[in-house]
Amino acid sequence: MQIENNKAQMRKGVLELSILLVLRQKEAYPSDIIEELKKSGLDVPEGTVYPILTRLKNDNYLTYRWEESPKGPPRKYYMSTEAGNAFAEALWNSWSELTQSLEKLHNLTQSK
Amino acid sequence: MKTTKNISLGGYAFIVEEDAYKKLESYTNAIRLGFANEVGGEEIQYDIELRIAEIFKEKLEGREVLNIGDVEDMIRIMGEPSIYTSESNSINSNDEESQIEKRFFRDPDKRVFGGVSAGIAAYFGIEPVWVRLAFLIALFGYGTGIGLYLILWVAIPEAKTTSDKLAMRGKAPNLLNITESIKNNKNLVKTGNNILGILTETLHKVVDLTVKIVLVIGKIFLIAMVIFFSMFLFAMIILLLNKDNLSAGPLTSWDQIKTFVFNDPSMANIGYIALLLIFLIPLLYLVYRTVLYFLKQKQVNKYISVTALLSWLLSLTIASYIGINLGLQYKQSGQTIQTFTYPSDTSTIFYIHSNQTDSVLEHVLEDGSLRIKNINVDIIKGSSDSLIAVKVIRKQKGPSKPIATEGAKLIQFATNYEDGRLYIPNFLTIPPKQKLRAQEVEIEITIPYGQSISLHPSIRKMINDIELDGKVYERDIYGYTLKMTPYGLSCSDCPEELFKKVRKDSINNSVDSIMDRANAELEAANAEINAEIKSNNDVVKIQINTK
Numbered sequence: 117m118q119i120e121n122n123k124a125q126m127r128k129g130v131l132e133l134s135i136l137l138v139l140r141q142k143e144a145y146p147s148d149i150i151e152e153l154k155k156s157g158l159d160v161p162e163g164t165v166y167p168i169l170t171r172l173k174n175d176n177y178l179t180y181r182w183e184e185s186p187k188g189p190p191r192k193y194y195m196s197t198e199a200g201n202a203f204a205e206a207l208w209n210s211w212s213e214l215t216q217s218l219e220k221l222h223n224l225t226q227s228k
Numbered sequence: 229m230k231t232t233k234n235i236s237l238g239g240y241a242f243i244v245e246e247d248a249y250k251k252l253e254s255y256t257n258a259i260r261l262g263f264a265n266e267v268g269g270e271e272i273q274y275d276i277e278l279r280i281a282e283i284f285k286e287k288l289e290g291r292e293v294l295n296i297g298d299v300e301d302m303i304r305i306m307g308e309p310s311i312y313t314s315e316s317n318s319i320n321s322n323d324e325e326s327q328i329e330k331r332f333f334r335d336p337d338k339r340v341f342g343g344v345s346a347g348i349a350a351y352f353g354i355e356p357v358w359v360r361l362a363f364l365i366a367l368f369g370y371g372t373g374i375g376l377y378l379i380l381w382v383a384i385p386e387a388k389t390t391s392d393k394l395a396m397r398g399k400a401p402n403l404l405n406i407t408e409s410i411k412n413n414k415n416l417v418k419t420g421n422n423i424l425g426i427l428t429e430t431l432h433k434v435v436d437l438t439v440k441i442v443l444v445i446g447k448i449f450l451i452a453m454v455i456f457f458s459m460f461l462f463a464m465i466i467l468l469l470n471k472d473n474l475s476a477g478p479l480t481s482w483d484q485i486k487t488f489v490f491n492d493p494s495m496a497n498i499g500y501i502a503l504l505l506i507f508l509i510p511l512l513y514l515v516y517r518t519v520l521y522f523l524k525q526k527q528v529n530k531y532i533s534v535t536a537l538l539s540w541l542l543s544l545t546i547a548s549y550i551g552i553n554l555g556l557q558y559k560q561s562g563q564t565i566q567t568f569t570y571p572s573d574t575s576t577i578f579y580i581h582s583n584q585t586d587s588v589l590e591h592v593l594e595d596g597s598l599r600i601k602n603i604n605v606d607i608i609k610g611s612s613d614s615l616i617a618v619k620v621i622r623k624q625k626g627p628s629k630p631i632a633t634e635g636a637k638l639i640q641f642a643t644n645y646e647d648g649r650l651y652i653p654n655f656l657t658i659p660p661k662q663k664l665r666a667q668e669v670e671i672e673i674t675i676p677y678g679q680s681i682s683l684h685p686s687i688r689k690m691i692n693d694i695e696l697d698g699k700v701y702e703r704d705i706y707g708y709t710l711k712m713t714p715y716g717l718s719c720s721d722c723p724e725e726l727f728k729k730v731r732k733d734s735i736n737n738s739v740d741s742i743m744d745r746a747n748a749e750l751e752a753a754n755a756e757i758n759a760e761i762k763s764n765n766d767v768v769k770i771q772i773n774t775k
Contacts, residue, residue, distance in 0.1 A: 124311070146275075146277075151720045160307070161305070161306055161307020161308075161311060161312065162279065162305050162306045162307065163276060163306035163307040163309065163311070163312045164307055164311065164312040165277050166272050166275050166279070166312070167266075167272045167312055168264070169275070170268050170271050170272045170275065171268065174267070174268050185282070187282065187283055187285055187286060188238065188276075188281060188285035189239060189241070189281050189283040189284070189285075190236050191278075191282075192278075210507060211448065
């Protein structure tokens with residue numbers, strides 16, 4: 117239970133970066149984003165992405181357009197902006213730093 | 229067959245089954261609350277609703293009605309709101325608004341025995357272990373800890389609902405706090421199956437049962453009190469309303485009381501109404517509260533309560549004022565004295581008699597005067613003077629001495645002497661327009677030495693004080709001849725057994741007192757002695773057998 121909780125917290129921490137990375141290449145609507153994340157092994161409930169998308173959009177890192185859907189309500193297709201790409205790059209750098217630091221720490225303590 | 233509801237979601241209409249609707253509603257409510265404090269929260273909420281609508285559309289595929297399974301599937305896809313709104317959650321719980329006044333509850337989730345310590349700890353925001361420690365320390369003070377704990381266990385209610393539990397920690401019972409609390413609850417470890425656990429369970433049940441019994445007994449007692457009190461009030465009101473049957477001594481109706489007791493009849497009427505209200509107001513108020521109770525109406529009208537209290541106090545004040553005023557009418561006494569003398573003759577008997585005691589009733593006469601039986605006769609030792617003196621003292625009460633004396637003069641009463649016989653009526657008459665103010669006639673008859681008298685049985689009830697030589701009982705002297713001696717009246721023709729009665733009683737009394745003294749001395753001497761005391765005529769034999 118405890119490990120699941122921590123994993124969820126970690127995933128949540130990198131979710132913004134993950135979404136920005138997905139939207140770097142192509143525009144997508146939330147269900148597509150979830151699919152992409154799943155493919156990479158990041159399994160999150162769909163509800164989780166909606167608040168993040170809106171926040172990123174409000175910070176001008178994303179834009180969107182409406183598209184009619186044959187099945188149901190219209191869909192919001194999100195895409196990354198220039199600022200979004202830069203933000204994703206910065207986030208990626210700090211993530212790399214973090215993983216490197218942790219790897220170092222892990223290696224140092226493992227031998228003892 | 230199931231009932232359905234129509235809803236609109238993201239611009240689409242859906243038909244939802246009742247149970248599914250409830251689940252969906254709490255889900256959307258949680259989302260709304262979760263994003264309520266966030267900029268752009270409405271947009272997030274709308275986007276989510278759109279997606280939910282899309283999921284439902286896919287799910288239905290030709291079906292008409294959404295069921296609980298559809299909603300559960302949707303939640304599985306979207307995730308619990310608490311997961312993706314938790315960020316705003318933490319902002320929320322720091323809000324001033326979600327803090328409410330804390331209340332004392334017993335905490336059933338963290339309890340060891342009754343959850344008293346945990347409840348106190350939650351209230352003060354400290355660790356329960358400190359409270360438990362305090363109780364343990366108090367245990368050494370002659371076990372006060374246990375007593376105090378049990379009292380608190382019975383007195384403090386258990387936090388049964390989630391909102392109780394939140395109030396216990398001072399949190400507002402909003403949806404976020406509630407979901408949080410339910411989530412936390414799942415992680416709690418319940419009391420196990422060890423001996424302490426079973427003991428605690430049993431103790432818990434016993435205390436719960438005690439609380440229930442005490443509450444039921446208390447309720448029954450309260451109901452009984454209310455019923456008893458209402459009946460008392462009702463009886464008093466009936467008594468007061470039945471004006472014509474009111475009575476006070478010789479006065480047998482409210483009209484008579486008004487005329488003979490009160491100086492001012494209008495005061496009497498005001499006093500009457502005030503007295504009636506003193507009983508009527510509480511009765512009406514009790515009826516009001518009872519009706520509210522049965523209507524399950526918890527809200528008591530403040531104006532009614534305050535008005536009832538104020539008018540009751542007013543009635544009480546008026547009644548007390550009139551009562552005190554009336555009391556002042558009896559403050560002072562006044563009296564007038566008349567003395568009659570008759571020549572003494574040692575060779576004749578001076579007869580004193582009255583009318584038959586029960587032939588006169590205390591009552592209001594047709595002319596408006598009032599007849600009462602309040603005559604007291606004292607027979608006292610005279611000197612060797614040759615006159616029999618009869619002193620007639622008329623007494624009554626009044627607001628002041630002069631008024632009382634003035635009234636006393638008006639008391640109608642007359643003795644009659646004829647042929648060596650003194651007649652004393654056993655009643656006095658208060659003339660019309662006079663008030664009843666404890667009127668009384670006292671008659672002092674002074675008998676010189678050597679004079680013989682005879683008291684007729686009709687005078688017996690009026691005798692207040694009589695000086696006897698103590699050889700016969702006062703109750704036995706009526707009809708016999710009594711001669712005045714320096715030791716008091718002495719019976720000259722009483723039969724021997726009347727004297728014997730007194731002697732026997734006096735011997736018995738002295739034997740008793742000697743026995744008491746002997747016993748006391750023996751006890752003091754710490755000796756065990758069997759004492760036998762025989763009374764034979766006038767001789768007392770005391771035999772003491774030592775062991």
